[in-house]
Amino acid sequence: MPDWTVKDIPPQTGRIAVITGANSGIGYETAKALAGAGAKVIIASRNESKGLQALANIRAATPDADIAFEPLDLSSLDSVARAATRVAASVPRVDLLINNAGVMAIPDRHETEDGFEMQMGANYIGHFAWTMRLLPKVFLADNPRVVTVSSLAHRSGRIHFDDLQWRRNYGPWRAYCQSKLATLLFSLELDRIARTEHWGLRSIAAHPGYSVTGLQTSGPRMGRDRTSLAELGMKIMEPLFSQSAAAGALPTLFAATAPQAESGAMYGPNGFYELKGPPVRSRIAPHTRDPAVWRRLWDISEQLTGLTLPSPAMG
Numbered sequence: 081m082p083d084w085t086v087k088d089i090p091p092q093t094g095r096i097a098v099i100t101g102a103n104s105g106i107g108y109e110t111a112k113a114l115a116g117a118g119a120k121v122i123i124a125s126r127n128e129s130k131g132l133q134a135l136a137n138i139r140a141a142t143p144d145a146d147i148a149f150e151p152l153d154l155s156s157l158d159s160v161a162r163a164a165t166r167v168a169a170s171v172p173r174v175d176l177l178i179n180n181a182g183v184m185a186i187p188d189r190h191e192t193e194d195g196f197e198m199q200m201g202a203n204y205i206g207h208f209a210w211t212m213r214l215l216p217k218v219f220l221a222d223n224p225r226v227v228t229v230s231s232l233a234h235r236s237g238r239i240h241f242d243d244l245q246w247r248r249n250y251g252p253w254r255a256y257c258q259s260k261l262a263t264l265l266f267s268l269e270l271d272r273i274a275r276t277e278h279w280g281l282r283s284i285a286a287h288p289g290y291s292v293t294g295l296q297t298s299g300p301r302m303g304r305d306r307t308s309l310a311e312l313g314m315k316i317m318e319p320l321f322s323q324s325a326a327a328g329a330l331p332t333l334f335a336a337t338a339p340q341a342e343s344g345a346m347y348g349p350n351g352f353y354e355l356k357g358p359p360v361r362s363r364i365a366p367h368t369r370d371p372a373v374w375r376r377l378w379d380i381s382e383q384l385t386g387l388t389l390p391s392p393a394m395g
Contacts, residue, residue: 094118095221106328123150125181131149148170182203183198185256196384219390234261265373265377274343282341282343
């Protein structure tokens with residue numbers, strides 16, 4: 081896949097993509113590229129004004145784009161349920177379910193309305209619930225894919241089963257790394273289940289490397305009105321190690337559309353430490369390879385959300 085770009089995206093006419101957090105950054109570039117390739121795209125995001133602006137920008141680039149906005153707050157299981165119900169009622173199926181939205185390095189511990197630590201709740205638990213609710217529509221598609229955006233941070237992450245919500249010893253980066261490891265383990269377990277059940281569903285992970293998006297400011301500034309040390313550090317690193325959001329979206333787009341993208345794999349940039357460059361198969365950290373941990377996290381996620389895996393017959 082040398083120098084794979086948006087020009088290599090196969091025609092997506094007739095396919096329906098649902099993307100979380102697509103009003104800016106990686107998600108926006110993903111939505112823009114898929115709409116440009118002919119897919120019907122639903123942007124599911126919390127900020128409605130930014131979402132509507134994203135629609136306008138995409139329509140300016142692709143005047144005949146078939147796109148829509150759906151309000152979704154992943155930090156609220158009630159919002160997830162209501163948004164999923166609306167999406168399911170509006171489309172005959174979901175060909176591409178792209179779990180992209182995220183928040184990073186919140187300096188102080190915040191809770192979602194359901195009592196989850198904010199990064200674990202919005203980055204992982206909300207997406208788990210979102211996927212469980214939309215899988216019946218995914219099952220109705222031919223060759224469907226669920227693409228889950230993880231991060232290089234998964235390599236430093238550990239699942240703290242004794243304190244999953246960081247009620248003790250909260251650290252902004254530890255919490256972020258755990259949440260992005262959780263999204264990867266979810267993708268791997270969904271792949272394992274799909275293979276076992278012969279669903280014909282591809283569950284693929286992606287990571288954007290170090291891409292300049294709103295993540296670098298929105299999380300570190302949450303609850304504060306000044307520039308954080310984390311922001312300053314990232315600003316110093318950006319010129320040498322970062323790439324644009326459009327470049328950072330390529331691994332997600334490859335996972336979502338490339339015929340050769342493999343279920344159970346993760347794709348990321350091919351450059352130094354996978355920080356930037358064209359998409360290739362990424363290195364998944366060895367400590368993520370224990371299926372017992374995948375299953376344990378999945379079981380806990382079902383308990384936390386009250387949702388269980390639907391069967392294809394429910395589609």
